Amino acid sequence: MSQPTGDTEVPEPTTAERIQSLLSTTSSLVVRALGEHHDLDTPVSVHGAHLRMRAPLDAPLTVAAADATDGLPVVLDVTDVSPVAVRDRVRGRLTLAGRLRLAHLADDGLSVHLRVDVAHAVLATPYGTGAVTAADLSLAGPDPMARHEAAMLTHFADDHADAIEVLTRLLDPVLLARNPDVRPLALDRHGLVLRLDHPDGHRDVRLVFPEPACDTEDFGHRMHDLLAAAQYGLPAHRG
Numbered sequence: 001m002s003q004p005t006g007d008t009e010v011p012e013p014t015t016a017e018r019i020q021s022l023l024s025t026t027s028s029l030v031v032r033a034l035g036e037h038h039d040l041d042t043p044v045s046v047h048g049a050h051l052r053m054r055a056p057l058d059a060p061l062t063v064a065a066a067d068a069t070d071g072l073p074v075v076l077d078v079t080d081v082s083p084v085a086v087r088d089r090v091r092g093r094l095t096l097a098g099r100l101r102l103a104h105l106a107d108d109g110l111s112v113h114l115r116v117d118v119a120h121a122v123l124a125t126p127y128g129t130g131a132v133t134a135a136d137l138s139l140a141g142p143d144p145m146a147r148h149e150a151a152m153l154t155h156f157a158d159d160h161a162d163a164i165e166v167l168t169r170l171l172d173p174v175l176l177a178r179n180p181d182v183r184p185l186a187l188d189r190h191g192l193v194l195r196l197d198h199p200d201g202h203r204d205v206r207l208v209f210p211e212p213a214c215d216t217e218d219f220g221h222r223m224h225d226l227l228a229a230a231q232y233g234l235p236a237h238r239g
Contacts, residue, residue, distance in 0.1 A: 071099030
């Protein structure tokens with residue numbers, strides 16, 4: 001991602017917040033245990049550094065967890081994929097290590113709830129890698145925009161190409177020299193990330209809100225602030 005100049009720090013979610021956001025919105029993950037990979041299509045319920053997920057009652061992973069008296073050592077892999085169609089849609093790869101235990105039988109009688117006590121986690125993105133502990137995760141929460149990001153980004157990309165064009169006025173003209181294809185890549189309470197695609201590569205630029213958004217309504221107000229800045233030549237923070 002394009003970085004700020006000088007000593008200016010661009011506000012954005014912490015690594016722990018990004019992890020909490022990704023876990024709270026994922027619907028699939030891979031569990032590595034006993035030398036095998038187990039694909040699970042399941043939402044994840046996050047409680048600090050403890051995760052809950054569902055697996056079939058007769059799945060090998062469930063059986064292995066039932067046989068582990070002190071919890072089954074596992075590694076979880078979660079991929080963060082942009083909901084908007086861009087080249088290289090993977091925004092990050094999350095790896096968590098911990099112990100998996102059976103929680104309780106699900107209401108359908110055909111599956112069980114599994115609990116993972118996370119020891120540590122690593123989030124790798126195109127811009128760097130961050131590691132956090134269980135304590136870090138316990139103190140963080142998901143970004144308030146996380147559960148709405150996919151719908152808001154796709155709506156913005158599909159129905160508001162004109163607004164995206166306006167927002168490019170906030171960018172350094174040098175970044176637009178080769179007429180890149182500009183698409184929204186990510187959003188959070190601090191701002192919007194645009195992907196600038198060139199034939200031979202891409203660059204991501206963050207447009208920062210004057211103030212963080214508290215909810216989706218507030219996010220709409222912050223977006224209007226950015227558009228006003230672009231339309232009327234007002235200063236805007238970018239990174």
